Amino acid sequence: MMNSLQFIKPELVLTAAGLMLLVCGVFGLRRKPLGLIALMAIVIGFFSLPMTLDSSSMVFSGMLTNDVFSFVMRALVLVATGLAVLMSIGYSWSDHDDAGEYYFFLLVAAISMMLTVSATNLLMIYLAIETLSIVSYVLACSFKKDLYSTEAGLKYFLFGALSTGIMLYGISLVYGLLGTLSLPAIGLKLAAGGIHEPTLVLAGLLVFAGFAFKASLVPFHMWVADVYEGAPWPVAAFFSIGPKAIGFALLARVFFGFPAFLTSGWEGIAVFLAIATMTIGNFSAFHQESVKRLLAFSSVAQAGYILAGLAAGVLGLKAAFFYIVIYTFMNMGAFACASFLSSERAPLESFKGMGRRAPGWALVFSIFLLSLAGLPPLAGFLAKFFVLVAVIDVKQYFLATAVVVNSVVAFFYYLKVIKVMYFEDSPDSQPIRIPVSGMIVLAICLSAVLLFGFWPQLIMNILALIFA
Amino acid sequence: MPYLLTTIIFLPLLGALVVALIPGNCDKIIRMTAIAFNAAVLMVVGVLCLLFDRTSGSMQFTETHPWIPQAGIHYTVGVDGISLALVFLTALLGFLACLASNTIKSRIKEYFIVYQILMTGMLGTFLALDLVVFYIFWETVLIPMFFLIGIWGGPRREYAAWKFFFYTLAGSVVMLLAIIGIYFLSTPHTFNMLELAYSSPLLSRTLQAILFLMFFFAFAIKVPVFPFHTWLPDAHVEAPTPVSVILAGVLLKMGTYGLFRVCVPFFPEAVAMFAWSLGVLGAVNLIYGACAAFAQTDFKKLIAYSSVSHMGFVLLGLAAMNSTGFNGSILEMFNHGIITGAMFLLVGVVYERSHTREFSAFGGLASTMPRYAFFLTFMALASLGLPGLSGFVGEFLSLAGIFITFPKLAIISAIGLIAVVVLFLVMVKKVLWGKPKEGVVWSDMSMGEVAVIMPLLILVLIVGFYPDAILDFQKHTVDVLVKTL
Structure with a gap:
C-alpha cells in the first residue's frame, strides 16, 4: 500500500493543492495568487515524478502500472496543464469570478489524465476518463453568462455523455466475453483463443469510439470547433493538447501494439480514420473567418497526422508520440499567441497589420503556425517527416500521399493568417502588450519548437526507451 | 580549412x-x-x-x-x-x-x-x-x-x-x-x-x-x-x-542543379531512358519561351519568358548525356544567372524612372541615356548568344552536345535560336531606338547603378573570351559524372 501511495505522490500533491484552492477561492483570495498556487502545485508534482519511478511495476492491485510510457505521459500532462495555468494567469478574464473553482477543475483534470495514462484496467480507464470529461464540461462553460460558453458546455456534455456511454457499453461487452477488465489478463485470454470474434470486434469498435472522441478524430470531431470557440482561450488551448494526448495514449495502450491488448488489426481502421480526419479537418479550416475556429479545425487535422503514425508499426508509434510532444508545444504556442493578440472570438480581421503593431509577437505566432504546417527546419517538420518515414516503411503509400497532399492544403490556411498579419494594414496602430506569464508560456513553447527542431534526439532517446 | x-x-x-x-x-x-x-x-x-x-x-x-x-x-x-x-x-x-x-x-x-x-x-x-x-x-x-x-x-x-x-x-x-x-x-x-x-x-x-x-x-x-x-x-x-x-x-x-546533383547520378538508367523526352522538353522550352516572350508588351515579362527559353539550353545540354553537353549545360546555368541578373537590374533602372514597364512608354532612350543604351545592348547581345560573349559558349556547347546524341533536336533548336535573336533585337529596338517620347526626361544611369552591373559585364567578357575560367573548375567533376552513366 505504501508503495502504491508512493506512486501517486504527484497526484496527491495536486489533490491537496486543488482542495486548498477551492477553500481559498471561497474566502476571496484574488485570481493571481490562486493561479500561482496551482502553478506551484504542478511544478512540485512535476519534480516529484522521478520519485515514483522506483515503486513496483503494478500498483493499486494492478489498477495502475508504473512503466516508462506512463511516466513520460504523466510528465507531458503536467507540462500541458502547467502551460494552461500560466496562460490563464495572464489572460484577461472579462466576466468570470470563480477563479478558485476554475483552477481546482484544471488540477482535477490533470489528476484524472495522469491516472488515465497509467491505468491498465478498463474500469480504471473509464473512471478516469469520466472524471476528466465532467471537469471538462464545467471548464468549457466557464463564462456562465455568455451564450457561446454555455452552448459549448452543453454541446461538449451531450457528445461526451454519448461517447462515454458507448465506450462503457463496449467495456461491458469485453467483460462479458472475457470475464476480466485488466489489460494484461485480457491479453492472456485473447492469446489463449476461443473467443467469439464478431462480438469482440464490436466491443473493440465501441471502446475505440470512446477514445476517438477524446482524440477528436473524424467522425467524433463535430464538437471541437463549437466547444473551442465558446470556451475561454486557455481552456480551449488546454483541450487541444491535454485530453487529445490522452486519447492517443489510450489508443496506443489498448489498441496499437504496445502490446495490443485487444485483437490486432486496427491499423486498417486507423488508416481510414487518419485520412478522413486530416482531410476533413483541413478542408473545414479553409474557410473559417475566426482564427479560433481555424485553430480548432487545425487541431483536428493534426490529430489525423498523429493517428497516421499509430497505424504504422513500432516506428510509427515512436513518430506519433514524437509528434504529440512537439504538437503540445506548437499548438499551445499558437493558441496562446492568438489569444493574447486578439479577442475572445478572434476574427481574422483583428490580426491585420499585426506585423507592425507587434512585430515580435507576430513573428512568434508565424513560427508556431509554420511549425504546425510542417515547414523545415522547425520541429513540426521533423514530426511530420518521421510519421511519413514510418508510413512509407510499412508500405502505406496511399496514406503517405494523403499526408503529403494534406500538408500542402494546410499551408494555405496557416499562411492566410500570416498573410493577414504582414500583407495587410490596419487602421488601429495601438501597440499590443502581452502579460509576463503569457511571455513565459510563449518563451517555453518557442524554445521547445526551435530546440526540438535542431536536437530531436532529446525526445527520441526517451521514446526509444518506451517502444524498444 | x-x-x-x-x-x-x-x-x-x-x-x-x-x-x-x-x-x-x-x-x-x-x-x-x-x-x-x-x-x-x-x-x-x-x-x-x-x-x-x-x-x-x-x-x-x-x-x-x-x-x-x-x-x-x-x-x-x-x-x-x-x-x-x-x-x-x-x-x-x-x-x-x-x-x-x-x-x-x-x-x-x-x-x-x-x-x-x-x-x-x-x-x-x-x-x-x-x-x-x-x-x-x-x-x-x-x-x-x-x-x-x-x-x-x-x-x-x-x-x-x-x-x-x-x-x-x-x-x-x-x-x-x-x-x-x-x-x-x-x-x-x-x-x-x-x-x-x-x-x-x-x-x-x-x-x-x-x-x-x-x-x-x-x-x-x-x-x-x-x-x-x-x-x-x-x-x-x-x-x-x-x-x-x-x-x-x-x-x-x-x-537544374537538382537535376545534375540528384537525377543524373542517382538514376542514370532512367535519365538515359527519358533523355529524348528531356531533349524535347528543352527544345519546347527554348522555342515556346522565345515565342511567348515575343508577344509581351511588358519589359519584365519579356525577360521572364526569355529565362524560360534559356533554361531550354540547360535541359538540352543535360539530355545530351555527354561531357560536352553537361559542360555546356552547367556553364549556361552560370551565364544565365549573370546575364539575366543584369537584365533585370536594367529593367529596374528604367522602372525606377518611369514607374511603368510597358514598351509603349519607352523608345529613343539611346539618345537620352547613352550609358543605359550601352549596357542594355551589350547584355541583349550576350543573351542572344553573340560569339565572344559568355552566352555563346554555353549555348554552343549545349547544342554541340545534343547534336552528338539527337541531331534532329539540335537542328530544330538551332532554328529556334533565331527566334531568340529576333526577340532581343526587337526588344532593343523598342526601348532604345526610334524617336524619344515627348516630355520624357530621364537621367542616365548613376555611378551606383553602373557599379552594380559592371562586375557582371566583366564576367560576361571573361567567360566569353576565356571560357576555361569557369570550365576549368567543373570539367573534372563532369568527367566523373559522365563515367557513372
Whole structure:
C-alpha cells in the first residue's frame, strides 16, 4: 500500500493543492495568487515524478502500472496543464469570478489524465476518463453568462455523455466475453483463443469510439470547433493538447501494439480514420473567418497526422508520440499567441497589420503556425517527416500521399493568417502588450519548437526507451 | 580549412540575427550591415574558389556531423565543380542585389532579415550532401520568397506570391516522398547523396523511373520546364528588382542543379531512358519561351519568358548525356544567372524612372541615356548568344552536345535560336531606338547603378573570351559524372 501511495505522490500533491484552492477561492483570495498556487502545485508534482519511478511495476492491485510510457505521459500532462495555468494567469478574464473553482477543475483534470495514462484496467480507464470529461464540461462553460460558453458546455456534455456511454457499453461487452477488465489478463485470454470474434470486434469498435472522441478524430470531431470557440482561450488551448494526448495514449495502450491488448488489426481502421480526419479537418479550416475556429479545425487535422503514425508499426508509434510532444508545444504556442493578440472570438480581421503593431509577437505566432504546417527546419517538420518515414516503411503509400497532399492544403490556411498579419494594414496602430506569464508560456513553447527542431534526439532517446 | 562551407551557409543567417537586433528606424545602419555581411560571404566564397583543387573531380571541403543519427540523418556538406560555380553565382548576385536594394523604401529591417534567410537557404541547397538537409534548405527558400514578393512586390503581388509558393510546395512534397522512398530502397538505408550516387544501379529500371519522375517533377517546377512555367512570369513581374535578380539568377538554378546533383547520378538508367523526352522538353522550352516572350508588351515579362527559353539550353545540354553537353549545360546555368541578373537590374533602372514597364512608354532612350543604351545592348547581345560573349559558349556547347546524341533536336533548336535573336533585337529596338517620347526626361544611369552591373559585364567578357575560367573548375567533376552513366 505504501508503495502504491508512493506512486501517486504527484497526484496527491495536486489533490491537496486543488482542495486548498477551492477553500481559498471561497474566502476571496484574488485570481493571481490562486493561479500561482496551482502553478506551484504542478511544478512540485512535476519534480516529484522521478520519485515514483522506483515503486513496483503494478500498483493499486494492478489498477495502475508504473512503466516508462506512463511516466513520460504523466510528465507531458503536467507540462500541458502547467502551460494552461500560466496562460490563464495572464489572460484577461472579462466576466468570470470563480477563479478558485476554475483552477481546482484544471488540477482535477490533470489528476484524472495522469491516472488515465497509467491505468491498465478498463474500469480504471473509464473512471478516469469520466472524471476528466465532467471537469471538462464545467471548464468549457466557464463564462456562465455568455451564450457561446454555455452552448459549448452543453454541446461538449451531450457528445461526451454519448461517447462515454458507448465506450462503457463496449467495456461491458469485453467483460462479458472475457470475464476480466485488466489489460494484461485480457491479453492472456485473447492469446489463449476461443473467443467469439464478431462480438469482440464490436466491443473493440465501441471502446475505440470512446477514445476517438477524446482524440477528436473524424467522425467524433463535430464538437471541437463549437466547444473551442465558446470556451475561454486557455481552456480551449488546454483541450487541444491535454485530453487529445490522452486519447492517443489510450489508443496506443489498448489498441496499437504496445502490446495490443485487444485483437490486432486496427491499423486498417486507423488508416481510414487518419485520412478522413486530416482531410476533413483541413478542408473545414479553409474557410473559417475566426482564427479560433481555424485553430480548432487545425487541431483536428493534426490529430489525423498523429493517428497516421499509430497505424504504422513500432516506428510509427515512436513518430506519433514524437509528434504529440512537439504538437503540445506548437499548438499551445499558437493558441496562446492568438489569444493574447486578439479577442475572445478572434476574427481574422483583428490580426491585420499585426506585423507592425507587434512585430515580435507576430513573428512568434508565424513560427508556431509554420511549425504546425510542417515547414523545415522547425520541429513540426521533423514530426511530420518521421510519421511519413514510418508510413512509407510499412508500405502505406496511399496514406503517405494523403499526408503529403494534406500538408500542402494546410499551408494555405496557416499562411492566410500570416498573410493577414504582414500583407495587410490596419487602421488601429495601438501597440499590443502581452502579460509576463503569457511571455513565459510563449518563451517555453518557442524554445521547445526551435530546440526540438535542431536536437530531436532529446525526445527520441526517451521514446526509444518506451517502444524498444 | 575546416568549417569553411558551414561558415558560408550560416554567415547570412548570422547577418539576419544582427539586423534583427538593430533598431528599426536606423535604415542606413541596417543597409550597411546587410551589405557588409553579403560582402563577407562573397569574400569567403572567393577564398573557397582559390583553395578549390581544380584537378579533382570529387567532393571537396566535406564536413559531416551527426544530426539525427537514429534516423540516419547527418549534416553533410561539400562542394564540387558543379556546385562551386553556383555558390559563386549566389554569393555574387546576392551581394549585387543587396546593393541594388536601395530601391526598397518600406519595412527595410524586415526586408533584409528575410533576404538574409533566403541567402542561407540558397547556399545551403547548393552545398548540402544529405537529402534531408538538402530538402530543409530547399524549403527554407520558400517562405522568404513568399514574403519578398508578397510584401515588396507590384500590384498583383499577393496572387504572384501564392502562386509561386504553391507551385513550388507541390513539387517539393513529391520530392519529400521520393527522398523517403529512396532511403528505404537503398541498402544500407542512407540519405547520403554521395553513397546514393554509387548505389543507384541496384534499383530496378521501373523503380528508377518512378523515383526519377518524382524528383523531376519537383525540379521541373523550379526550373521551370514547360508546362510548369506559369508561376514564373507572375512572380518575376511582381517581384521588386533585386528579388527578380535573385529569382532568375539563383532560384531557377536550384531546379537544374537538382537535376545534375540528384537525377543524373542517382538514376542514370532512367535519365538515359527519358533523355529524348528531356531533349524535347528543352527544345519546347527554348522555342515556346522565345515565342511567348515575343508577344509581351511588358519589359519584365519579356525577360521572364526569355529565362524560360534559356533554361531550354540547360535541359538540352543535360539530355545530351555527354561531357560536352553537361559542360555546356552547367556553364549556361552560370551565364544565365549573370546575364539575366543584369537584365533585370536594367529593367529596374528604367522602372525606377518611369514607374511603368510597358514598351509603349519607352523608345529613343539611346539618345537620352547613352550609358543605359550601352549596357542594355551589350547584355541583349550576350543573351542572344553573340560569339565572344559568355552566352555563346554555353549555348554552343549545349547544342554541340545534343547534336552528338539527337541531331534532329539540335537542328530544330538551332532554328529556334533565331527566334531568340529576333526577340532581343526587337526588344532593343523598342526601348532604345526610334524617336524619344515627348516630355520624357530621364537621367542616365548613376555611378551606383553602373557599379552594380559592371562586375557582371566583366564576367560576361571573361567567360566569353576565356571560357576555361569557369570550365576549368567543373570539367573534372563532369568527367566523373559522365563515367557513372
